[in-house]
Amino acid sequence: MPIISKYSNQEVEQIIAELLATLKKNNASAELSLMCLGNAASIIIKDNFPKQTREQIAESFSAALKDAAK
Template identity: 50%
Template sequence: MPITSKYTDQQVEQILTEIAAVLDKHGAGAELSLMIAGNIATNVLNNDVAPSQRAAIAEKFSKALISSVEA
């Protein structure tokens, strides 16, 4: 069963395009881009997710990431 998102593909693509443009503007290569993405994920978890749910959400996020690169 496919996962249904409450966000449109257009919303996601627009934000992704803008973030990619900022990384490109600063000449961020793969390593720095991944460091930044990891820092963003950590900040979101620490600031927007209840402490009791952080580990579970981080685990789901990491599994989704692994799944997306293996596909």
């Protein structure tokens, strides 16, 4: 069953392009890029979700990342 997003593909692709352009502009290696994106994800989770749901959000995010990496 396909997942229906409330965000358009165009919106998502534009933000990803901007993130990647920033990393490229700063000559960030793959390792540094992943570190920065991981830290950003952690900050987003801490700043936007109640403490009691953060672990589940992080687990769901991790599972989605693992699936995307296959």
